[in-house]
Amino acid sequence: xxxxxxxxxxxxxxxxxxxxxxAPLIAATEGLVLDTVVTANPERREQARAxxxxxxxxxxxxxxxxxxxxxxLVVIASPNKTHVPLAKAALEAGLAVVVDKPVAGTAAxxxxxxxxAEERRLLLSVFQNRRWDNDFLTLRKLLAEGALGDVWRFESxxxxxxxxxxxxxxxxxxxxxIGGLLYDLGSHVVDxxxxxxxPATQVYAESDVRRPGAEADDDTFIAITHASGVRSHLYxxxxxxxxxxxxxVLGSQAGYVKYGLDPQxxxxxxxxxxxxxxxxxxxxxxxxxxxxxxxxxxxxxxVPSEPGDYPAYYRAVAAALRDGAPNPVTALEAAAALDxxxxxxxxxxxxxxxxx
Numbered sequence: 438x439x440x441x442x443x444x445x446x447x448x449x450x451x452x453x454x455x456x457x458x459x460a461p462l463i464a465a466t467e468g469l470v471l472d473t474v475v476t477a478n479p480e481r482r483e484q485a486r487a488x489x490x491x492x493x494x495x496x497x498x499x500x501x502x503x504x505x506x507x508x509x510l511v512v513i514a515s516p517n518k519t520h521v522p523l524a525k526a527a528l529e530a531g532l533a534v535v536v537d538k539p540v541a542g543t544a545a546x547x548x549x550x551x552x553x554a555e556e557r558r559l560l561l562s563v564f565q566n567r568r569w570d571n572d573f574l575t576l577r578k579l580l581a582e583g584a585l586g587d588v589w590r591f592e593s594x595x596x597x598x599x600x601x602x603x604x605x606x607x608x609x610x611x612x613x614x615i616g617g618l619l620y621d622l623g624s625h626v627v628d629x630x631x632x633x634x635x636p637a638t639q640v641y642a643e644s645d646v647r648r649p650g651a652e653a654d655d656d657t658f659i660a661i662t663h664a665s666g667v668r669s670h671l672y673x674x675x676x677x678x679x680x681x682x683x684x685x686v687l688g689s690q691a692g693y694v695k696y697g698l699d700p701q702x703x704x705x706x707x708x709x710x711x712x713x714x715x716x717x718x719x720x721x722x723x724x725x726x727x728x729x730x731x732x733x734x735x736x737x738x739x740v741p742s743e744p745g746d747y748p749a750y751y752r753a754v755a756a757a758l759r760d761g762a763p764n765p766v767t768a769l770e771a772a773a774a775l776d777x778x779x780x781x782x783x784x785x786x787x788x789x790x791x792x793x
Contacts, residue, residue, distance in 0.1 A: 443470040444758055447501050447525060450515035451481040454537050457705050458566060458747070463608070464489060465711040467750040472508060501687055502530040502665050504770065509758065510560075515536060516606050517615035521546050524561065528553050533560040533758055537626040539773045542615045549774035554768065560757055562764050563771040564750065567625040568632060569684075570699035571718055571745035572683055578743060579693055580633065584726055586690030591630060591669040593684055595622040596677035602651045610652025617653030619644060619778055622673035627659065627774045627781075634667040636773065641790045642781035647676045661779045693740070694732045695724030697759050703744045718744030722768060729731060 446463050448455055449476050463471050474485045477496045485492055495501055501511060511527040512535040513520055523539045527534045534554070540545040540563045567573060579585060602608050609616040613616035619642075631637065639662040644654045656676045661669040672681070686693040701716055723739045730736020749765075754760035780791035 443468055444510055444755060445470055445472040446510045446512060447473040447475065447495070447508050447516060448496050449475040449501070450513070451476040451478070451485055454482060454513075455514035456623065458483070458534075459512050459537070459564070460485065460489065460746055461705055461710055462751050464514065465748055466755055467749060469510075469753040472601070473501065479775045488679070501532075501585040502526060505532050508532060510535065510754070511599030512564075514564075514661055515608065515689045517542070517620065518613055519607075521550065524550050525553060528557050528561065530659075531557065531559070534563055535562045535754060536564070536768075538565045538612045538628070538771065539615065539620050539775065540768055540777070541775065542620075544772040544775035547768050547775055551768035551772065560754070560764060561768050563615035563752055563768060565625070565628050565766045565771070566701075566747045566750055567629060567699070568766070569746045570701070570729070571716055571742045571748050572695045572699060572724065573629055574743035574746065575695070575740060576633065576684060576686060576693060578644035579726065579740065584691060585686060585693060588634065588667050588686060590685075591634060591667055591670075592682070592686070593626045593629060593669065594672040594677075595626055595674075595683075596672060596680045597675045598678055599675040600648060602648055602655070608651065608653050608655075615677045617655070617657075618657045618673045618675065619654050619657050619659075619781060622657065623657060623671070623778055624674060624774060626671040627661070627777045628770070630661055630663075630669040631773055631777070633768075634663045634669060635665045636663065637661045637777050637780075637793055638664050639790055639792050640777055640784055642784040644782070654785075657781070657785070658787070659777070661777060671792060691726050691728045692722055693726050693738075694737070695742075696732075697722045699745045701747050706745075711748045714744075715748065718742040 473493045475495045509540045510533045513523045514537045607616050641660040644657040647656045656674040659671040682696050684695045725732035725737035729739025753765035784791045
């Protein structure tokens with residue numbers, strides 16, 4: 438795609454993902470314009486129109502395919518079970534596609550979508566925004582500098598205390614819905630581990646449904662052995678009464694410990710929008726690097742958190758579409774994470790370690 442006119446984006450779905458993440462980030466990206474929102478819900482239309490007065494609406498994705506020539510990109514932020522059929526339809530209509538994670542319920546489906554996109558010579562990208570979390574960017578910098586030595590163990594926690602289920606498709610026990618924390622938060626922590634430490638060779642997992650009335654997994658642990666020799670221990674749970682560190686990374690020379698979540702999601706939920714100081718974090722929340730000491734007692738050296746940068750994802754998408762720059766997150770990368778998630782589900786079900 439060439440020229441200077443903004444790339445026209447259609448957003449399918451205006452629930453949590455569409456309204457909190459995608460729409461604001463698309464609108465904040467130079468070279469992109471939010472053209473159409475697909476929702477038949479009157480309240481969601483009113484919400485979208487209040488923030489984006491010029492946006493158009495469609496009742497169904499099929500209305501987009503009928504005017505595909507008026508669009509440059511379709512973003513799929515609808516329920517998980519719709520991701521594969523909608524992405525396939527968009528690609529077949531000749532449109533570039535961004536799909537929220539998980540791109541599919543299986544790695545095989547993700548690879549089939551990747552093949553279709555390659556055949557059509559179209560961009561297919563997966564929204565893995567937490568590659569641009571402040572703590573993840575900080576850790577990548579520390580690893581690049583060799584500040585920890587050889588990393589032996591990576592602990593990553595995405596923990597919440599939500600003793601009562603909220604309901605909805607995300608917590609449905611119906612396998613067709615692709616709900617539960619393994620595929621929700623697990624998609625993030627597994628993707629981060631693979632980005633940092635490379636392919637997985639073995640997977641072990643424990644997965645439980647703890648809360649009264651819950652239907653899908655709400656307390657899951659995943660252990661990955663990487664080909665690099667690093668071991669990742671990943672926790673995703675809604676049942677943690679006392680939260681652990683977001684990251685604890687242990688190396689041959691030092692460790693890095695970081696508490697607290699990246700501030701960008703909370704800011705977006707509160708209606709804040711990307712600005713020059715976007716994604717910055719208070720010094721009191723910085724992680725620490727040291728050896729033989731506890732950060733809770735002031736041990737180790739504070740490490741300034743890199744600013745979180747969710748807007749970088751859509752900047753990269755725009756550059757890929759306009760200039761042929763690299764796809765920020767490919768469907769094949771997402772498929773590798775789905776290999777791990779499928780192995781984790783099998784491991785938890787059968788009580789075995791799965792070799793990939």
